Amino acid sequence: MCGIVGYIGHRQSQPILLEGLKKLEYRGYDSAGIAVFTEQGLEITKSVGRLANLEGRLSGDPLKGTVGIGHTRWATHGKPSDANSHPHTDNSMKFSVVHNGIIENYLELKEELVQAGHRFQSETDTEVISHLIAVEYEGDIVKAVQKAVRKMRGAFALGVLTEHEPDRLVAVRYASPLIIGIGEGEKFIASDIPAILEHTRDIYILNDGEMAVLTREGVELMTIEGNFISKDVFHVDWDLMTAEKGGFDHFMLKEIHEQPKAYSDTMRGRVSEDGRSVALSELSITAEQLRSIDRVHIVACGTAMHAGLVGKTVIEQLARIPVETDVASEYRYRSPIITPRTLVIVVSQSGETADTLAALREAKRNGARVLAITNVVGSSVAREADDVIITLAGPEIAVASTKAYTSQLIAFYLFGLHLAQTLGTQDEAYIARVLAAMQSLPEQVERILAQGEVIKEVAESIAHNRSLFFIGRGLDYAVAMEGSLKLKEISYIHSEAYAAGELKHGTLALIEEGVPVIALITQEELQEKTLSNIKEVKARGADVLGIVNEGAEAEIAKSVDTLFAIPRTLPLLTPALSVIPLQLLSYYASLSLGHDVDKPRNLAKSVTVE
Known part of the structure; x- marks a missing residue:
């Protein structure tokens, strides 16, 4: 391309x-x-x-x-x-x-x-x-x-x-x-x-x-x-x-709508024809080397770091290997414990992010094998890593990352499954089930995008608030962090993301009448706990938008003010869907406030200085 x-x-x-x-x-x-x-x-x-x-x-x-x-x-x-x-x-x-x-x-x-x-x-x-x-x-x-x-x-x-x-x-x-x-x-x-x-x-x-x-x-x-x-x-x-802009008003909106294609492109050629296994032929790391890994470090910045937080759960659940996540700008200054049995995964859209590149070099100096997830083939990160998974999102013009982030999620799913099938930690039937669900993601994203007007109404209702909060548990918390960052990046509204269970440890002091709270409730095993946390903020006057799975609306509607339902998928894959309405929410909030969506103040697309 x-x-x-x-x-x-x-x-x-x-x-x-x-x-x-x-x-x-x-x-x-x-x-x-x-x-x-x-x-x-x-x-x-x-x-x-x-x-x-x-x-x-x-x-x-x-x-x-x-x-x-x-x-x-x-x-x-x-x-x-x-x-x-x-x-x-x-x-x-x-x-x-x-x-x-x-x-x-x-x-x-x-x-x-x-x-x-x-x-x-x-x-x-x-x-x-x-x-x-x-x-x-x-x-x-x-x-x-x-x-x-x-x-x-x-x-x-x-x-x-x-x-x-x-x-x-x-x-x-x-x-x-x-x-x-x-x-x-x-x-x-x-x-x-x-x-x-x-x-x-x-x-x-x-x-x-x-x-x-x-x-x-x-x-x-x-x-x-x-x-x-x-x-x-x-x-x-x-x-x-x-x-x-393909008829869209902004590159960011165009790129949000390009995500179904980016999902398909990043999966294409990496799933076997029978749909039962992952084939990452671009990796040179052998099965024996994969079996020797005893820990994984995921290192990235900003949005890529949030993809890494999802990647941590994906790898730990699928491959049962402990994973640490680090902000790249902190990684090499904390003297991380790195051995030849450590796999370091660095994530960067541009492949030129200075802090991530420095972390990569630190990992290699200490004997780790490095896998890069990046969108640019000839980038410094791609050249210097031992192995590379290219995310085929295509060029991303808007400063706020959307399709690059979700393509990184797809890359983590593919690598997690590849690792699991190599280590034998998941059986073939389960891997096939996950891959089948992944193949449905592009169409499911299309269904979410078709409801953009619903999110637009919500965005316009929250745009003039000085502050708001995102909450979630498990993978929902990882997605909440990305949703909060998107809102800050382009609308300049103060926003924070919290693990829902942490609210009672201080954050509830910030909840007052009319404060918007975006609650992600897609992890079914944590739904009851999250609903309890929602009741805590509702009792203090918060207005709650719940992002939920289709089929759960009736039960959750009693606890929130507004609902937005995403198509149902496997719990592990929900971040690839639940982030889409949050991207739209940020876009429409920024638009409502009259900001330059594609070029937010003080920010650059690729950060090439530390």
């Missing part, structure tokens, strides 16, 4: 491709490249780093031609480099591909191709696609692409060119967005509307399993199986900024 642009028409394609890629810079990227049909044939120029680097390479030697494809890459397979940048080609240099998504079975396909004599220049899964298409080509690029994609498992949006048919551009969508732009005598492909909005406002939106064949004169739409289809043209009436 991250940004695709393609053009076929009567104008020079290079400037159109570069401008389109610039319009997609907001999505984040680490390298860029273009492929253009010139008089010499298919030519490619690409460069690691910012688009300015690519433009510098092209300034003295532009690619002249009216058909081309371009890409900005957010690394998933292979570090950021010139070789790993898109577009990719086959050995003959006659086929070129840009790709967003993940090919789950690329290693299997690559091995077959290598045995057949193919040579690969990159570490990416994408390069396999260009070789596959070349193998399948028998004079018709459309049929070759169809045959190739039938062999692929995963998610992909593709733009494909071949020198054999220079007047056709093929586009394919499967679980990764792609649109087709319609102009007079020219056509476009793009992964997002802003890339082509300057040139056309008439588009086709491809659905999963659909493809398009573009010529200067028209567009043929069909399924991957080759059945022709028709679509209505969608006319875009958004301005550019709204288009960058």
